[in-house]
Every structure is written in structure tokens, then in C-alpha cells.
Amino acid sequence: MQSVPKLSVPEKISHKEILEILDGGLKRVEASIRQNYQSDVAMIPLVSDYLANGGGKRLRPMLVLLSSRLFGYKGELDITYSTVVEYIHAATLLHDDVVDDSDVRRGRPSANAKFGNPVSVLVGDYLFAKSFSLMACAGTPEVVEVVSEATRCLAEGEVLQLVHNGDVGLSEEKYLDVIFRKTAALITACCRIGGLLGKASPAQYRALESFGKNVGLAFQIVDDMLDFASDEKTLGKPVGQDFAEGRITLPVIHAYKNATKKEKAFLAESAKEGELAAARLGEILSLVNKYDGVGYASQMAERYVVSATRELGALPAGLHCTAMAGLAEYVINRTH
Amino acid sequence: MQSVPKLSVPEKISHKEILEILDGGLKRVEASIRQNYQSDVAMIPLVSDYLANGGGKRLRPMLVLLSSRLFGYKGELDITYSTVVEYIHAATLLHDDVVDDSDVRRGRPSANAKFGNPVSVLVGDYLFAKSFSLMACAGTPEVVEVVSEATRCLAEGEVLQLVHNGDVGLSEEKYLDVIFRKTAALITACCRIGGLLGKASPAQYRALESFGKNVGLAFQIVDDMLDFASDEKTLGKPVGQDFAEGRITLPVIHAYKNATKKEKAFLAESAKEGELAAARLGEILSLVNKYDGVGYASQMAERYVVSATRELGALPAGLHCTAMAGLAEYVINRTH
Numbered sequence: 001m002q003s004v005p006k007l008s009v010p011e012k013i014s015h016k017e018i019l020e021i022l023d024g025g026l027k028r029v030e031a032s033i034r035q036n037y038q039s040d041v042a043m044i045p046l047v048s049d050y051l052a053n054g055g056g057k058r059l060r061p062m063l064v065l066l067s068s069r070l071f072g073y074k075g076e077l078d079i080t081y082s083t084v085v086e087y088i089h090a091a092t093l094l095h096d097d098v099v100d101d102s103d104v105r106r107g108r109p110s111a112n113a114k115f116g117n118p119v120s121v122l123v124g125d126y127l128f129a130k131s132f133s134l135m136a137c138a139g140t141p142e143v144v145e146v147v148s149e150a151t152r153c154l155a156e157g158e159v160l161q162l163v164h165n166g167d168v169g170l171s172e173e174k175y176l177d178v179i180f181r182k183t184a185a186l187i188t189a190c191c192r193i194g195g196l197l198g199k200a201s202p203a204q205y206r207a208l209e210s211f212g213k214n215v216g217l218a219f220q221i222v223d224d225m226l227d228f229a230s231d232e233k234t235l236g237k238p239v240g241q242d243f244a245e246g247r248i249t250l251p252v253i254h255a256y257k258n259a260t261k262k263e264k265a266f267l268a269e270s271a272k273e274g275e276l277a278a279a280r281l282g283e284i285l286s287l288v289n290k291y292d293g294v295g296y297a298s299q300m301a302e303r304y305v306v307s308a309t310r311e312l313g314a315l316p317a318g319l320h321c322t323a324m325a326g327l328a329e330y331v332i333n334r335t336h
Numbered sequence: 337m338q339s340v341p342k343l344s345v346p347e348k349i350s351h352k353e354i355l356e357i358l359d360g361g362l363k364r365v366e367a368s369i370r371q372n373y374q375s376d377v378a379m380i381p382l383v384s385d386y387l388a389n390g391g392g393k394r395l396r397p398m399l400v401l402l403s404s405r406l407f408g409y410k411g412e413l414d415i416t417y418s419t420v421v422e423y424i425h426a427a428t429l430l431h432d433d434v435v436d437d438s439d440v441r442r443g444r445p446s447a448n449a450k451f452g453n454p455v456s457v458l459v460g461d462y463l464f465a466k467s468f469s470l471m472a473c474a475g476t477p478e479v480v481e482v483v484s485e486a487t488r489c490l491a492e493g494e495v496l497q498l499v500h501n502g503d504v505g506l507s508e509e510k511y512l513d514v515i516f517r518k519t520a521a522l523i524t525a526c527c528r529i530g531g532l533l534g535k536a537s538p539a540q541y542r543a544l545e546s547f548g549k550n551v552g553l554a555f556q557i558v559d560d561m562l563d564f565a566s567d568e569k570t571l572g573k574p575v576g577q578d579f580a581e582g583r584i585t586l587p588v589i590h591a592y593k594n595a596t597k598k599e600k601a602f603l604a605e606s607a608k609e610g611e612l613a614a615a616r617l618g619e620i621l622s623l624v625n626k627y628d629g630v631g632y633a634s635q636m637a638e639r640y641v642v643s644a645t646r647e648l649g650a651l652p653a654g655l656h657c658t659a660m661a662g663l664a665e666y667v668i669n670r671t672h
Contacts, residue, residue: 041492043499095461098434099454118435118498121457125431126491128461132468132484139477148468155462156377162454163379 013326021323022065029061029082036083036130047115047123051090054106057334059219060085060190062327067194067208070320080138081147081193085186087131088151092158094124099162100245107236142196150189157181165246168256168264168271175253176217179224184216207314211324214308218301219331224249225297226334228288240285244278246271250300251293252284258291301332349662357659358401365397365418372419372470373463383451383459387426390442393670395555396421396526398663403530403544406656416474417483417529421522423467424487428494430460435498436581443572478532486525493517501582504592504600504607511589512553515560520552543650547660550644554637555667560585561633562670564624576621580614582607586636587629588620594627637668 019026030052037048061082068078096102097110098117104110112120128151135144160178164170191212195205227242228251242249248271256267267287270280277284288294308328312321355362366388373384397418404414432438433446434453440446448456464487471480496514500506527548531541563578564587578585584607592603603623606616613620624630644664648657 039492041495041499043495044492092461095457099457117453119495121431121435122491122494122498125428125460125464126488126495128464129484129487129491132480133488136477136481136484141472141475141477141480144468144477144480145472148465148472151465152462152469155458155465156375156380158458159377159379159455159462162458163377 012329013322015326015330018062018066018323018326021319022062022069025065025069025078026058026061028079029058029065029086032079032083033086036134037087037127039126043115043119044123044126047094047111047119048090048127050111050114051094054108056086056089056106058086059327059331060089060187063187063190063212063215063324064193066320066324066327067191067212068197070194070316070318070324071198071200071204073194073198075197077138077140077143077197078194080134081143081197084131084134084147085190085193087127087134088147088154088186091124091127091131092154094120094127096158098124099158102237102241102245104237107233140196143193146189146192146196150185153181153185157183157185161247164248166248166272168248168252168268170248170253172250172253172257175248175250179217179220180213183220183223184213187216187219188212204315207311211308211311211315211328214304214311215328215331218304218308218328221250221297221301221304222332222334225251225294225301227251228285229294229298240278240281243271243284244274244281246274246277250297251288253293254296255288255291255293259287263287298332305329305332348665349658351662351666354398354402354659354662357655358398358405361401361405361414361418362394362397364415365394365401365422368415368419369422372466373423375462379451379455380459380462383430383447383455384426384463386447386450387430390444392422392425392442394422395663395667396425396523399523399526399548399551399660400529402656402660402663403527403548404533406530406652406654406660407534407536407540409530409534411533413474413476413479413533414530416470417479417533420467420470420483421526421529423463423470424483424490424522427460427463427467428490430456430463432494434460435494438573438577438581440573443569476532479529482525482528482532486521489517489521493519493521497583500584502584502608504584504588504604506584506589508586508589508593511584511586515553515556516549519556519559520549523552523555524548540651543647547644547647547651547664550640550647551664551667554640554644554664557586557633557637557640558668558670561587561630561637563587564621565630565634576614576617579607579620580610580617582610582613586633587624589629590632591624591627591629595623599623634668641665641668 033052038045064082064085065078094111097105097112098120102110103113135147157178161182164178188209191208195208200208224242227240227249230239232238243252256264259267270277270284305328309325312325315321369388374381400418400421401414430447433441433448434456438446439449471483493514497518500510500514524545527544531544536544560578563576563585566575568574579588592600595603606613606620641664645661648661651657
């Protein structure tokens with residue numbers, strides 16, 4: 001197995017420093033996340049607690065906080081909207097694990113493995129509904145528009161991914177379309193929310209959007225790359241699980257494109273059936289390594305992060321902007 | 337098997353007459369429903385078409401249209417919000433069938449039986465998201481609040497129903513709480529939307545709310561009653577399916593309350609296991625008949641409809657009001 005390549009974009013700011021810049025903001029988001037899913041239906045906070053304690057990275061809330069405070073935003077809505085985007089993300093994870101029939105997420109049993117598929121579907125629905133409830137009360141119609149658009153996009157991305165399941169000849173272009181919808185759209189929405197709260201100028205808003213889109217694409221590419229390049233302990237789930245479940249990602253797409261006719265047939269046959277893919281995982285990983293699928297993906301992720309960082313030039317300089325650059329770099333330097 | 341009891345509230349207006357009063361409104365809702373789920377992800381309109389052609393009663397859109405036009409509302413938003421509530425309803429049906437592992441709905445294979453659980457989960461999410469997207473564009477924040485609150489309530493009701501699965505000792509009070517959340521809340525929201533669009537006075541708004549709540553409760557009680565009182569052909573799904581799937585409804589609750597100790601034990605044991613419940617369905621139906629569970633439920637539904645109809649006195653008289661009374665009566669006179 002290949003080790004995670006060290007990327008050339010340096011990490012200029014630590015995660016701890018980003019938290020300091022957020023000045024307790026993320027702690028308040030955590031409190032808000034835990035407070036707002038309280039319900040007299042005890043199963044809902046039970047499952048939601050399990051999710052909230054699952055060690056999520058809170059990338060989306062951090063982006064909402066940073067991109068609003070970048071403009072000196074001092075209100076309370078950044079906390080509310082951080083909760084909203086994290087609920088939508090959590091709902092998606094719940095439903096994803098049902099769709100993929102996953103047993104493990106972040107080194108623990110997935111919620112559906114622990115509580116069953118029906119509970120995961122319904123608590124996911126609750127979190128979707130609650131996120132829109134929170135937005136309705138917060139009363140910024142533009143944000144409702146941004147978030148509902150992103151959520152729609154996200155659902156389309158998930159369906160598209162399902163439709164392309166096992167399709168090893170998926171083009172890079174289509175792959176990018178899927179990951180834009182399923183991941184980058186919501187991350188872009190986080191930056192847009194910040195821009196709306198901070199009353200960014202149209203040019204600043206466009207820069208924030210582009211930053212979010214590029215960070216979001218990089219984030220998903222790295223996620224897909226780590227599935228091949230990391231180890232089970234670091235990853236918190238089995239290596240090669242994406243391919244075993246029929247999800248065709250950039251490292252495989254690159255390998256397939258460059259493979260011999262015989263290798264192409266081997267990959268295509270393996271991708272069609274989950275059991276076959278799982279049994280042949282060693283050979284699949286060798287093929288991906290042979291054509292440096294991981295290196296190719298990591299270079300592309302790096303280019304997106306460079307593009308993201310470039311957009312920051314159009315935004316007010318200062319600690320928050322530095323923290324956003326740090327977050328973008330973290331996205332490609334992370335190991336899980 | 338018991339036949340559907342004929343209820344004493346007379347049907348004063350036919351379904352055809354209600355459609356005439358709506359003056360093409362429902363046709364425009366149908367067109368809007370089909371237009372707004374178009375997506376470049378072909379699977380989404382494919383599944384949504386299947387649902388839209390499934391012979392739904394469109395009760396919720398009719399309530400939005402009638403309760404806004406009651407006040408002379410002439411705008412276009414009643415069509416949009418009718419689409420919104422129908423999408424939320426459709427999303428719930430999609431997820432319900434996954435949760436219950438149902439094979440049949442309205443006399444055809446359910447969407448999950450036809451397209452698989454993953455597709456049903458994700459297209460449901462798409463319809464949820466799209467409904468909020470439509471609301472965001474329509475720009476009436478109060479409606480977003482009403483609908484998101486109802487959607488949250490709905491999700492809670494579904495979780496609560498799941499938690500109480502197989503619990504044959506469920507109290508009538510808790511049963512009413514579950515059906516209020518899972519069914520009546522969204523139907524109430526339809527009437528509230530109409531009141532908001534039509535600029536109802538506070539007293540009129542309260543009357544509309546109460547009408548919706550009572551109609552919603554009656555609707556679900558009749559649904560639950562028909563599961564025992566109808567036949568498979570009329571019902572479009574097997575008789576006794578609710579009980580076989582562990583859903584404890586009013587006819588069983590009433591029978592259990594009045595049953596002997598031995599019968600109670602029999603019901604409790606049967607309800608716990610789906611297979612046992614299915615095998616013993618004949619005996620269960622006899623027990624429900626012995627204590628007239630269906631008659632009891634139909635009388636309660638009738639009382640709710642009488643209460644609903646009473647609220648109409650506080651609303652502007654005329655054709656729309658008559659149509660609302662007709663709709664309330666249809667709820668208890670329907671056979672499927």
C-alpha cells in the first residue's frame with residue numbers, strides 16, 4: 001500500500017490556532033448542535049448524540065464562522081447557520097450509510113449498524129427538517145435559498161453517484177460533477193452564508209464562492225484518495241471500501257484510463273460486483289499504484305487548494321483570512 | 337371481515353364538484369408537481385413520475401387551494417405551496433416504505449420494491465430539498481416556518497411510531513399523539529398556509545388550524561381503520577398489514593383494552609413478531625371484530641370530522657367553505 005503523499009502546500013497555521021482565532025465560536029456551535037436536537041422523542045437526541053460524539057471535523061461550521069467574521073460579523077446567526085449546515089451534513093451521513101449499507105464510520109459502528117436502517121432514515125429526516133426550522137426562525141431568506149439549493153444539489157449528487165455505481169469508465173468530468181454536487185455544493189454554501197452575514201461585496205462574494213468550491217472539490221478528492229492511500233486504523237474504516245462498494249473515484253479513474261486492455265477488463269469486471277471487488281482488492285490497489293492513481297489525485301487536490309488560496313487575495317486580510325488558508329491546507333494535509 | 341361502516345355525516349358535495357370549485361387549480365398543481373422535479377439526473381424524474389402517477393388523493397394540495405381561495409386569494413403561490421406539501425408528503429411515503437420494508441402501495445409495487453431502497457431514500461431527500469428550494473424562492477418566511485415545523489413534527493411522529501412498534505399496550509392518548517405528528521401536523525400546515533396567503537384574521541386562522549388538525553386526525557384514524565375493515569383490492573395493499581408490521585392502531589388498541597387476560601397475552605405476543613402477527617392475522621381480525629374496534633375507530637373519526645366542520649362556521653361562507661366541508665366528509669366516507 002502506498003503511503004499518504006506529503007503535499008507541497010505548507011501548513012502555515014495549526015488547528016489549535018484556528019480555534020483560537022474563532023474565539024470560542026466552535027464551542028458555541030457544539031453547544032448549539034447538542035441543544036437543538038433535543039426532543040421529547042428520546043430516540044432522536046440518543047442517535048444525534050452518537051453522531052455528535054463521532055469525531056466529525058466540523059469543517060463546515062468553521063467555514064461559516066470564518067467567512068462571516070472575516071467581514072467583522074458580530075451577530076449570533078453564524079452559530080445558528082453553523083448548526084444548520086452540520087445538521088444537513090449529519091443527515092446526509094446517516095442516509096449515506098443506509099444507502100451504502102455501511103457498518104463502520106470513523107472507527108466505530110455506523111449509526112445504522114447500531115440503531116438500524118429505519119432509525120437512521122428517520123433521524124436523518126428529523127435533522128433535515130430541524131435545520132430548515134432553525135433557518136425559518138433565523139429569518140434570512142437569502143440563506144434559506146442558498147442552503148436549500150445546496151441540499152437539492154447534494155441529493156442530486158448522491159443519486160448520480162448511485163447511478164454511476166460500478167461504472168469504472170466514468171469520465172473525470174462526470175466524477176468532478178458528482179463530487180461538486182455531493183460535497184462541494186454544501187461547502188460552497190457555508191462560504192456563501194458567511195458572505196451574506198458579513199455583507200460581502202459582489203466581488204468578495206464571488207471570491208468566497210470560488211474558495212468554497214475549490215476547497216470542497218479538494219476535500220472530496222483527498223477523501224477518495226485516502227481510501228486507497230491510508231490504513232484502516234488511521235482511516236477509521238477499511239481501505240478500499242469505496243471501490244468495494246462500487247464507488248468509482250479519481251485514483252481508479254486515472255488508473256483505468258491508462259491501463260492496458262486486459263487490466264481495463266479486469267477493473268470493469270471487478271467493479272460490477274461488490275463481492276468480486278472486495279476479493280480482488282489487493283490486485284486493484286496494485287493497479288492503482290502502478291499508474292500512480294493516488295499521486296494523480298493528490299496533485300489535482302493540491303491544484304484546487306492553490307486555486308482556493310488564490311481567491312483569498314480578494315478578501316479582507318487578517319487572522320480570519322489566514323485561518324481560511326490554513327483550513328484549505330489542512331484539507332489536503334489531513335490523514336483521515 | 338367487517339365491511340366499511342357507512343358513517344352518518346352525509347356527503348353534501350361530490351369530488352367532481354370540488355374540482356369544479358377549484359376551477360382548474362388542481363390541474364395546475366399536477367402540472368407544477370411534474371415540472372418542478374425535472375432534473376438532469378434522470379433517475380429523479382423517473383421515480384417521481386412513478387410516484388405522481390400512483391393515484392394519490394391530493395388532499396393536501398386541495399386544502400391549500402381551498403383555504404386560501406376561501407378568502408379570495410388570487411395569486412400564484414397556492415400552486416407553489418401545494419407542490420411543496422405534496423413533495424413533502426411524497427418524500428415521507430418514499431421513506432416510510434423503506435422503513436416498513438413495504439412491497440406494495442396503492443395496488444402497485446412500492447417505489448422501493450421497484451427501484452430499491454437506496455434510490456427511495458435519496459429521491460425522498462431530493463423532494464424534501466426541492467420543497468424547501470421552492471419555498472425559499474416563493475419568499476413568504478411565515479410559510480417556511482409553518483412547513484418546516486410540520487416537517488420536523490412529521491419526522492418525530494415517524495420515529496415515535498417506530499419506537500412504539502409492537503407495543504400493543506399503547507395508550508389511546510399516545511396513539512393520538514403519534515398520528516397528530518405524523519399526519520395531522522402537515523394537514524394542519526396546509527390550512528395554515530391558506531390562512532397566511534388569504535390574510536385570515538387571528539380567529540379565522542385558529543379556526544383553519546383546528547379544522548386541519550381535526551381532519552388530519554380523522555384521516556389517519558380512517559386509514560388505520562380501513563386496514564382492518566376493507567379488502568385487499570379496494571385498499572391496494574394486504575388487509576391487516578399495519579398489525580403485521582407491528583403498527584398498533586386504534587382498532588387494536590380498543591380491542592386490547594377490552595380483551596380478556598388471555599386475549600391480551602395473545603395480542604401482545606403476536607404484535608411483537610412480524611411473522612407471528614402475519615400468521616395469526618385471521619384470529620387478530622376476529623378479536624378486533626369481537627370488540628368492535630373498527631366501529632369504535634369510525635365513531636371517533638366521525639367525531640373529529642364533526643368538530644372540523646363546526647370550525648367552518650367561523651370562516652367566510654360560500655362555495656369554497658362548502659367544498660371544505662365536503663372534503664372533511666370525504667375523509668370518513670372514503671373506502672381506500
